[in-house]
Amino acid sequence: MIKKIRIFLALALVVASSLVLVPLQMLSMKTGLWPETFILKIWHRMILRALGMRVHVKGTLSTQRPLLVAANHISWTDIMVLGSFADVKFIARADMAGWPLIGMLSKLQRTVFIERERKRSSGDQASEIANRMAKGDAMVLFAEGSTADGNVVMPFKSTLFGAASMAISEGAAQTVFIQPVAIAYTRLHGVPLGRRHRPIAAWIGDEDLMPHLKVLMSEGALDVEVHFGEPVAFSKGSNRKETAKLMEREVRAMMQAALADPRPSR
Structure with a gap:
C-alpha cells in the first residue's frame, strides 16, 4: 500500500511540474528569456525528487571549450542526474525520441x-555534434x-569519439577537450548497495521503460554520485x-x- 501511494505521489509531482515547466521551456527556447538550461535544471530536479534520488557531486564540469564529456551509462536517469546541475547537452540513441516524457524532455x-546501426548517417550526426561543440555546447557522450x-564499466567505443575528430578536421576547432x-x-535508503543490488538502478539493454520506472518510484531514496575527472586535450595528432x-x-x-567508499546519504 505504501509503495502504491509513493508511486501515485511521484507521478503527480512529475505531471504537475511538467504542466508548468514545459510551456516555460518552450517559451525560453523561442525568446531566449532565460539561459537554455535554466528551466531544464529545475525539471530534472523535480523528476529526481519524484524518484527519491539524491545527487552527490565531486569535481566540476570543465570550463574549457569545445568540450566533449565521456561518461559511463547505467540508466535513463543518468540524463536527469547530470542535467540537474550541469549546463550540458546530450547525445542519445534515436529511439529515445519517441519515449513518453523522456523523449519530450x-x-x-x-x-x-x-542511429548507431546506420553507418550512412554517422557522418552527418558526427558533424552536427562537432558543430554544437564548436558553438560552445558541452556535449555528453x-x-x-x-x-x-x-557494477562495471564496459569498453568505450572509439567510433563514438568521431565528433571530436570531425570538429578538428572541419576546422571548427584546433583542440577539443574530452572530460571523463x-x-x-551507491546507496538505497542510506544503505550501501552491494554488487547484487546495484542493478536495481540499472536500465539495461532493451528492458521496457515503464516497469523500470515503476520500480524506481516504488523504491525511492537512491543515492547517486557523479565524479568529474581532468579534461584531456584532443588535437589533430x-x-x-x-x-x-x-x-x-x-x-x-x-x-x-x-562504489568502494560511497558518500554518506543526506
Whole structure:
C-alpha cells in the first residue's frame, strides 16, 4: 500500500511540474528569456525528487571549450542526474525520441539523436555534434554505447569519439577537450548497495521503460554520485582508440572509488 501511494505521489509531482515547466521551456527556447538550461535544471530536479534520488557531486564540469564529456551509462536517469546541475547537452540513441516524457524532455534540451546501426548517417550526426561543440555546447557522450549493470564499466567505443575528430578536421576547432565523468548509484535508503543490488538502478539493454520506472518510484531514496575527472586535450595528432581507452580507465577508476567508499546519504 505504501509503495502504491509513493508511486501515485511521484507521478503527480512529475505531471504537475511538467504542466508548468514545459510551456516555460518552450517559451525560453523561442525568446531566449532565460539561459537554455535554466528551466531544464529545475525539471530534472523535480523528476529526481519524484524518484527519491539524491545527487552527490565531486569535481566540476570543465570550463574549457569545445568540450566533449565521456561518461559511463547505467540508466535513463543518468540524463536527469547530470542535467540537474550541469549546463550540458546530450547525445542519445534515436529511439529515445519517441519515449513518453523522456523523449519530450530530450527534444526540449536539443539532444542529438544518433542511429548507431546506420553507418550512412554517422557522418552527418558526427558533424552536427562537432558543430554544437564548436558553438560552445558541452556535449555528453555515453561512450559505452549501451547501459551497464552499475557494477562495471564496459569498453568505450572509439567510433563514438568521431565528433571530436570531425570538429578538428572541419576546422571548427584546433583542440577539443574530452572530460571523463563517472556515474555511480551507491546507496538505497542510506544503505550501501552491494554488487547484487546495484542493478536495481540499472536500465539495461532493451528492458521496457515503464516497469523500470515503476520500480524506481516504488523504491525511492537512491543515492547517486557523479565524479568529474581532468579534461584531456584532443588535437589533430591524437589517436581516437588511445583516447577512448584513457577515458575508459579514468571513468572506471572513479566509479570503483565511489562504489568502494560511497558518500554518506543526506
